[in-house]
Amino acid sequence: DTGVSQNPRHKITKRGQNVTFRCDPISEHNRLYWYRQTLGQGPEFLTYFQNEAQLEKSRLLSDRFSAERPKGSFSTLEIQRTEQGDSAMYLCASSLWGVTGELFFGEGSRLTVL
Amino acid sequence: QQQVKQSPQSLIVQKGGISIINCAYENTAFDYFPWYQQFPGKGPALLIAIRPDVSEKKEGRFTISFNKSAKQFSLHIMDSQPGDSATYFCAPPLGGNYQLIWGAGTKLIIKP
Numbered sequence: 001d002t003g004v005s006q007n008p009r010h011k012i013t014k015r016g017q018n019v020t021f022r023c024d025p026i027s028e029h030n031r032l033y034w035y036r037q038t039l040g041q042g043p044e045f046l047t048y049f050q051n052e053a054q055l056e057k058s059r060l061l062s063d064r065f066s067a068e069r070p071k072g073s074f075s076t077l078e079i080q081r082t083e084q085g086d087s088a089m090y091l092c093a094s095s096l097w098g099v100t101g102e103l104f105f106g107e108g109s110r111l112t113v114l
Numbered sequence: 115q116q117q118v119k120q121s122p123q124s125l126i127v128q129k130g131g132i133s134i135i136n137c138a139y140e141n142t143a144f145d146y147f148p149w150y151q152q153f154p155g156k157g158p159a160l161l162i163a164i165r166p167d168v169s170e171k172k173e174g175r176f177t178i179s180f181n182k183s184a185k186q187f188s189l190h191i192m193d194s195q196p197g198d199s200a201t202y203f204c205a206p207p208l209g210g211n212y213q214l215i216w217g218a219g220t221k222l223i224i225k226p
Binding site for chain 1: 155158163
């Protein structure tokens with residue numbers, strides 16, 4: 001399978017705990033995006049990388065959220081001191097800069113904060 | 115600022131019928147007009163897209179129509195099937211970072 005891979009698919013945690021999600025993009029894609037989606041809503045942009053550089057962060061991304069893409073390949077999204085409002089599907093997408101505007105999404109990581 | 119308005123919010127169509135979903139936009143800087151399809155528990159996937167130099171594009175049962183003067187584009191699903199039941203989003207990208215501007219989504223249900 002050469003699509004975007006996300007792990008874990010599901011995570012249940014208690015309020016106050018830290019969680020980390022991993023995204024492996026399509027190998028030749030140099031852009032990587034993180035989105036958050038709650039039930040019945042469209043995806044909300046969180047942040048994106050071009051290679052290893054984080055170029056933009058949404059104002060939605062509080063200080064408890066941090067994302068990295070250390071070698072320009074896989075990326076991690078960490079949420080510290082989780083809150084119940086963080087419960088959502090976290091989607092990763094990748095694309096090839098300069099080639100249309102098509103994003104390829106993974107299947108998402110669903111977070112439930114108890 | 116809502117740049118993309120999608121309608122209807124939900125749609126029920128009989129099997130074999132035509133499903134039509136519309137998207138109106140404000141920003142004339144958009145130059146690529148995609149529709150994404152999302153099944154429950156899955157990430158969105160590009161279904162079909164059009165550039166503004168053409169007014170219509172057809173791929174199988176799916177047609178996207180573009181009206182530049184009205185600043186609207188629409189998705190038509192011919193011979194709708196139960197397997198088409200999903201949520202559909204228009205999401206044109208804006209700017210050099212190709213950040214997608216998402217519509218609110220249309221939940222489509224095809225009744226057998």
